[in-house]
Amino acid sequence: MNFRKQLKAGLLTNNPVLSQLLGMCSTMAITTTLFNGIGMGLSVTIILICSNVVISLLRKVIPDKIRIAAYIVIIAGFVTMVDLLLKAYVPALSDSLGVFIPLIVVNCIILGRAEAFASKNGLLASAVDGLTQGIGYTAALVVMCIIREFLGSGTFGKGVFGADGIRILPAQYPALMLILPVGGFLTLGCLIALTQWVNKKLTEREAKKEAAR
Template sequence: MSFGKNLKEGLFTNNPVLVQLIGMCPTLATTTSVVNGVGMGLSATAVLICSNIVISLLRKFIPNKVRIAAYITVIAGFVTMIDLLLQAFIPSLSASLGLFIPLIVVNCIILGRAEAFASKNSVGASAVDGLVMGLGFTFALVIMSVVRELLGAGTIGGGLITVFSQPATIMILPAGGFLTLGFVIAVMQKLLKKGE
């Protein structure tokens, strides 16, 4: 499969958040600002690419009985690296995302791609899969973040640009996350049906 088809699948036709409906916890919790959405998306993408590569390399050596535990160990190692790098170089983002960076270890997207793809395919294909699924996750987070920050805080870019001064603060609360997610999923389904 070409990279273009893989990218289309990751971003649109098989998007982990908007089509498969997995990874909902960080999607709803970290999309209150664009900075948080981009930070979480890129962190998960880095873990996804690295863990897919290592799991693909080790797929013939990991016994079937302990494969899930082995996958989680590999993923946890990369999450720890990302968490420490964020604390060292972007402490404000690390503080803002808080517990959700360590929770990448149990993110269904990452474990699901390890089990469904990386454990059965070559290193190159697994790296591409990690990249496109990570970009799809980031794409969904950014869309949600833009809508929620704009409507809920009246700003864009973590407060860099003020658009209006009377926001609907419900949009940055959990209820706003569910409303935004439902709307974005509905739009994505409409676009996918139109594309068929």
């Protein structure tokens, strides 16, 4: 097991959002301010690690035929717990993310990793997979947030550095469209293209290395 390899996979070659194209809905909907992006990313990472660990532990107990139902119950349990805990201890984040926390239940990243990884691998590997995939998801969200917030509101770090963030562009210049769903699609499209390009370069380089050997 190789942590660096898994981290690279999570961030680039097998990024949940930009390569596996999972969890698009939340990515599009909440990436308007940095605060939302970080909050959502961390919540998903925590839930992903917990559900991966539990599902990996139970992988030999859960019969194949009912595995999806069992996974969903476990995931929904964790999501509801995180939702309640956020409401009680971080109300600002819970207000801001609203319905998207409960919707993590149907975020296909979590079920996808349970099915593709945790149900076939050991405890530690699954925990690391949850962490690296979570970091990949968070990274994708944060990049989306920074781009959309900068072009759409002209600020950086809204909610993280004060309520209005740091103003970079004067208020009259930003293109409002970037904050709207349209902007989500455009930004995501460009980012996916960029990731694919980088991944292709990486594969080419590796192939060249192989050939030189």
